[in-house]
Amino acid sequence: MEAALRQLPETVPALTLPAEAPAKAKAGPAPLPAVPTDRVARWLRLHRGQLRAMALGLVSIAIFVAIWQLLTVNRATFYVRFTNVPSPADVLDRAILAFHNPIFGEHIWMSCRRIVYGFTLASSVAIPLGLLMGRFQILREIVFPICEFTRPIPAIAWVPMAIMLWPTNEESIVFITFLGSFFPILINTLQGMATVDPVLVRAARCLGAREASVFREVYLPASLPQIFTGLTVGMGVAWVSLIAAEMISGQFGIGYFTWEAYSLVQYSDIALGMITIGVLGLGSSFAIRVLGRIVMPGGTAR
Amino acid sequence: MAGTARGLIEVHDFCLRYETMEGAVDAVSDVSLNVQPGEFVSIVGPSGCGKSTLLNALAGFLTPSGGTVTVDGEAISGPSADRGMIFQQYSLFPWKTVRENVEFGLKMKGVSRSERERRARTLLGLAGLTPFENHYPDRLSGGMKQRVGIVRALATGPRILLLDEPFGALDAQTRLIMQQILTNMWQRLKISVLFVTHDIDEAIFLSDRIYVMTARPGGIKAEVAVPLPRPREPSMTLSSEFLGLRRGLMSLIREESIRAMGGEVSLDSLKGLAINLEGQDLSAVL
Known part of the structure; x- marks a missing residue:
């Protein structure tokens, strides 16, 4: 006590x-x-x-x-x-069935693969391009006008053009996904470059950093938080574009699955497709957040 | 230290002019000054007089429109690690830890990782920053950030150190401590320092000599030697010698500040108000 x-x-x-x-x-x-x-x-x-x-x-x-x-x-x-809307119980039954059916897995796999291709391509073009455009005004003055007038065209509006452009359906869908995520990533990378604190650049130069080092050591890390914002937004738009493209011209893919369910009057499958898209979208933005934490150990937003 | 001629700053008839639609405007005109090797020199003057412009020219960010700016007889052709600079804004790289920040200049010089680490640790130890070496800057106080900034600029062994109102954003107490830290480091390293400030007390406490600049276009109004003994103690700020210097500098700067404000006020903005500042004694008001 x-x-x-x-x-x-x-x-x-x-x-x-x-x-x-x-x-x-x-x-x-x-x-x-x-x-x-x-x-x-x-x-x-x-x-x-x-x-x-x-x-x-x-x-x-x-x-x-x-x-x-x-x-x-x-x-x-x-x-x-709500007369034709499936109940949660119906959807759950369908989900259990679907998960035992390899075709459903194939749909998910195809969509994910298209996202990975389109999104990876978009990031690997948009990020370097944005960094260079942010650094070199001439390049920005040349490229920006093209961006400004292609950017407002929704990726979905590109579907007919994409089908004409690319030899296979698969390629055109990846192209649509690429376009959807390309602009948010590019614009945010540019924005990130524009907001780099000039005093940091001057400090680096006073410490003996040359052009390439300033780029690698200051511009790139200073833009990373904004680049990751771009990647998150880009990933969201990539899914929007992918689903639209699959609904119009796909064979396989979760968007195609959802649209096909409507055509075949499988109402439960419509909801199942929607929920699957939601879960996949959530998972991919989570993956980007995790990647961001790995790349930016000091945290974001400063 | 060896190399007695290290860090001689010479500025002759420095001018900086820029073009506007109304024609060329002089921001700084005919400034001549020098900093002897190992000397601590301050520049004080009203805001907008071109103190920072001069410092930026010495750092290599600006090319003079006229005159020469040399360090050890060499003209300045761009920024270099030979001339360390401390800015008023904290300029630590937020994505690097304290030690990585200090290592930056050495990394640019191509110093090996282990050697960089060793040197950075030594300097951080001297500055009492060892416990924070793995912290990111956002976890440091303003004073600590600026201390890291100074250590970072010194890590490459520059010939001169340029400071642009480095303690302007700090509170009064931290300021005093930072001034002592800077004096200590300067005395240990025997490096030439050019220090820009608008704080007269700070200039007297730190410097061997003080240049007073005129209002725009900036020029040198006066050069004042500070004969106070070293090492300087905070108690000296109350000595009659210190206060005498302070009084003299105050009146020099006040004249210029009034001129700077009078110049601005007499422009179009106040024309309609029929205020004539010319010939009025404003010292009572200010």
């Missing part, structure tokens, strides 16, 4: 968060709140914010699914008609 008393004054105020105190006081009849010494309790306390966000996220998704279920089972109609 004596030990506990001695311990309390120094540990309790330091460890207990103010917001937690009333909850604890209510929690038990014990006269003194337990001093959380074990690591699990500490971890829980330190990650309270994240845990709450996760719990709330799960609850809100559950509510969304529940409302969906209610609307579809009762075939609700109030201007919007």
